[in-house]
Amino acid sequence: MSGVNQPRSATRGFTLLEVVLVMGLVAAFAALLWRGGNPPTENLAIESAQVMLAGTIGQARRQALLSGQRARLVVQVDTAPAEASRFRRQLSVQVEDAPNVWRTTSAIVLPDGVYVLPPRGRAELGLLAEADVWPTSSLLANAAVMTTVVGAGQVRGENCAFATTGSTGDNGEVWIALGRPRVAEEVKEGESPVEILNHSAVRGLRVNAYGLVTFLDYDVP
DSSP states (O other): OTTOOOOOOSOOOOOHHHHHHHHHHHHHHHHHHTGGGOOHHHHHHHHHHHHHHHHHHHHHHHHHHHHSSOEEEEEEOOOOGGGGGGTTTEEEEEEEEETTEEEEEEEEEOOTTEEEOOOTTOOOTTSBOTTOOOOOOTTSOSSOEEEEETTTEEEEEEEEEEOTTSOOSSOEEEEEEEEEEOOGGGOOTTSOSEEEOOTTSEEEEEEOTTSOEEEEEOOOO
16 A cells, blocks of 8 residues: 555575674684694683683782782692692692791682693603703792692692782793693602693793783794
């Protein structure tokens, strides 16, 4: 009937441009997950661990600023068989209640298969593939200390301390990489219970003298 508006359909199709844009986003996301040729679950694990590590460093810095006490990040590096599941995966935050008396305030464990790389010259036997070049965690103290961590009692740990101003006193880096447990029967006393093999699955953080964090990817040499 003339002069009467016909009802419009409530639905419409997608334009070619919209379809192309959606396909592009899906492809970009898939490429991100498969970056470096690693399975998506592995990339998600190490990128989640990178965020967890940054958060723990930030928490240690805040503890120092808010409490007026020194605080530190501790990476568990005890090779004892009972500690194998936490080796280079457990991160603890501690505050110094008195000179050289540290109290653990929190602890987390990185996702399965992700480990903190050691400082230069501190790699446990069997940890890194021979003849490979790996980045070193220069932010962590070279000397492992005996420390009390949640659920583990006295264990060995590498640490990074924050002054009451929230500063570390120097620039440094912490690196994480994908690895796998070694066969328990093949691990000798004092050796690493895990091995790290994949150069293309390494992420890191740079921490400046003020305790602020920058995310890093590792360029394979």
